Every structure is written in structure tokens, then in C-alpha cells.
Amino acid sequence: MKVKVNSKRCKQCGLCLVNCPKNAITFTKNFNEFGYRTVVIDDDKCIACGICYTMCPDGVYEILG
Template sequence: MQKLKLNIERCKGCGYCVDACKQKALSQPGQLNKKGYSIVVADEEKCIQCGMCYRMCPDCVFEILE
């Protein structure tokens, strides 16, 4: 099974991934990374590893591990 890994320091808080996630597994709860951007948080129980977040992210925040 694949696993989603996030590099939150790359996140700029654009929200493209949150909008793309049909499972509502991603959110932006207001936590900031070291650069001051609102980071994305994943709910692994809701995530079905479809890869939409990976495809939509312009900053390569997501990595899909085998």
C-alpha cells in the first residue's frame, strides 16, 4: 500500500491540494511552517492515496511512497 509523505517546509499554503482532494483528507488548520505559510495537514484515515494532491501541488510538497 502506498503512503503519503508531506514536506511541510515546501508548502506555501496555496490550497490547490485541499481543493483537489475529493475525500476531504487535507486541511489547513492554521499551523505555520518556518517560512510563515499556512501548512497542509493530512488525515491518513480519510486518504485513499489517489495522488491528486501530488499532481496539483506546484511546490512538490507531497511524495507517494511505495
């Protein structure tokens, strides 16, 4: 795991998806407790660049390396 996701914080804005250079982030069919679809990271595609962390206004991501 390169990036930890806190799904409870996600508000489904999509900024992480459109800015990920490797298209490693997608929405799942699952919803968090607030009714927003959650995201998942494809570790095989992820390069831990930190763009998702930087773009997310809600602090969903933690870069682990």
C-alpha cells in the same frame, strides 16, 4: 502513512485541498519557517490517489502507497 508531507515547501495555495476527492487534507494552525500554514493528511480518509502530488506546484507531497 500513505502520503509524506514536506511542510517547508508549502506556500498555502490550497490547490491540494480543493482537489482532494476525499477531503483528506486540511490546513493546520501551525506555520512553516516562511510564514505559511502547514497541511495535514487524514490517513483514514486518504486513498493515496496522487491528486495532491499532481496538483501541488511546490512538490510538498510524496505518495508512499
